[in-house]
Amino acid sequence: MHCKLQRRESLKESDPEVFDLIQRETSRQEYGLEMIPSENFVSEAVLEAMGSVLTNKYAEGQPRRRYYGGCEVVDEVEDLAKARAKSLFGAEFANVQPHSGAAANQAVFEALLNPGDTVMGMRLDMGGHLTHGSPVNFSGKYYNVVAYGVRESDHLIDETEVRDLALKHRPKFIICGATAYSRHIDFAMFRRVADEVGAVAVADIAHYAGLVAAGVYPSPVPHCQIITSTAHKTLRGPRSGFILAQEGYARAINKAVFPGLQGGPHMHTIAAKAVAFKEAMQPAFKTYATAIIENARALSAGLISHGFNIVSGGTDSHVMLVDMRAAEINGKEAEAVFDRIGITCNKNTIPFDPQPPLVGSGVRLGTPALTTRGMGTSEMTTIARLMKDAVQSRGDDAKLRSLREEVRELSRRFPLYDYRLI
Numbered sequence: 540m541h542c543k544l545q546r547r548e549s550l551k552e553s554d555p556e557v558f559d560l561i562q563r564e565t566s567r568q569e570y571g572l573e574m575i576p577s578e579n580f581v582s583e584a585v586l587e588a589m590g591s592v593l594t595n596k597y598a599e600g601q602p603r604r605r606y607y608g609g610c611e612v613v614d615e616v617e618d619l620a621k622a623r624a625k626s627l628f629g630a631e632f633a634n635v636q637p638h639s640g641a642a643a644n645q646a647v648f649e650a651l652l653n654p655g656d657t658v659m660g661m662r663l664d665m666g667g668h669l670t671h672g673s674p675v676n677f678s679g680k681y682y683n684v685v686a687y688g689v690r691e692s693d694h695l696i697d698e699t700e701v702r703d704l705a706l707k708h709r710p711k712f713i714i715c716g717a718t719a720y721s722r723h724i725d726f727a728m729f730r731r732v733a734d735e736v737g738a739v740a741v742a743d744i745a746h747y748a749g750l751v752a753a754g755v756y757p758s759p760v761p762h763c764q765i766i767t768s769t770a771h772k773t774l775r776g777p778r779s780g781f782i783l784a785q786e787g788y789a790r791a792i793n794k795a796v797f798p799g800l801q802g803g804p805h806m807h808t809i810a811a812k813a814v815a816f817k818e819a820m821q822p823a824f825k826t827y828a829t830a831i832i833e834n835a836r837a838l839s840a841g842l843i844s845h846g847f848n849i850v851s852g853g854t855d856s857h858v859m860l861v862d863m864r865a866a867e868i869n870g871k872e873a874e875a876v877f878d879r880i881g882i883t884c885n886k887n888t889i890p891f892d893p894q895p896p897l898v899g900s901g902v903r904l905g906t907p908a909l910t911t912r913g914m915g916t917s918e919m920t921t922i923a924r925l926m927k928d929a930v931q932s933r934g935d936d937a938k939l940r941s942l943r944e945e946v947r948e949l950s951r952r953f954p955l956y957d958y959r960l961i
């Protein structure tokens with residue numbers, strides 16, 4: 540058995556409906572500009588590992604302590620992924636089994652808390668994550684959540700607020716990390732405050748993991764006892780999660796992931812994580828991560844030059860939040876206009892947003908995916924102009940069609956996968 544082309548031919552013949560849908564999605568990714576900051580394009584090596592026969596194997600348990608026979612090969616796969624994760628981030632312990640970032644976070648709650656215990660996390664509507672204590676999520680339903688936000692004056696996390704809340708409510712752990720916070724997170728500060736109240740400091744670096752691995756964003760490893768992440772955002776691996784920790788938390792975390800929450804680990808995805816970790820160790824990955832931030836800064840500066848406001852005034856990372864109110868358009872409308880010209884992003888609340896989450900006053904933009912395609916700062920300047928033109932011409936169908944053509948032309952210059960068919 541060999542070769543991905545043979546595999547694709549067989550899908551085309553056996554299930555043309557699914558094959559066509561995959562082709563349509565390939566085309567959408569190829570001829571649009573992907574600016575959702577949590578998305579990226581994996582290498583063909585990662586795709587190959589994910590599409591491998593490892594998906595066939597059950598391997599509940601840990602390497603050499605499984606509940607199934609025949610695990611001698613997948614044991615080595617998991618060992619390799621764990622060793623690479625530890626080496627990449629300089630961590631003492633890794634669990635690479637979480638199916639996603641949400642599952643990784645849930646495992647930390649399961650490992651450290653009992654239902655009803657108090658925990659601190661960042662408010663979702665100010666940049667936090669659903670699983671950091673949102674009332675509509677397990678984390679907010681079964682635990683007593685105390686939420687911190689950002690300052691109204693500069694949209695930065697406020698140490699005084701974090702410390703005051705921690706001293707008052709004595710959480711068992713404090714989780715930092717965000718989905719829409721563009722600045723450096725002060726992991727040392729979170730550890731200091733956690734120590735002061737006897738809490739564990741947890742960092743969720745799902746968004747920043749690739750930047751952290753490359754050394755272009757601060758690392759929480761020297762500070763926070765437990766770190767959760769996804770593999771598929773700036774780290775450019777398969778869609779999944781993992782957990783790093785100090786050795787003393789290893790047993791509790793392993794037990795929380797399995798049998799606490801999950802059954803069989805997805806060995807094909809774990810192999811793909813190993814591939815991505817190795818890719819992130821290469822010097823070229825540091826160049827890539829550096830370019831992500833340069834591109835984000837160029838995009839942010841371009842948007843500011845066209846009169847848009849960026850929350851906190853700019854970015855230190857891959858992400859930015861654009862406050863659309865100056866352009867007299869809300870986030871939902873802006874997302875729809877950008878969609879029409881082939882720029883994919885997401886509406887987002889901005890701090891102290893007067894709009895509900897399904898409308899939002901902002902859009903969230905990121906540069907990891909476009910940087911993977913090889914785009915640089917001059918393309919970011921062009922994209923800032925395209926966004927400005929789209930917003931200004933939102934009632935003009937002919938102009939939007941011509942902007943869509945410009946986007947298509949730009950994406951043609953930076954092809955994605957070699958085997959694209961359309």
Ligand code: DSN
Nearest residue numbers: 576577640668718745
């Ligand atoms: N949904 C992810 C994001 O878009 O940031 C976070 O899990």
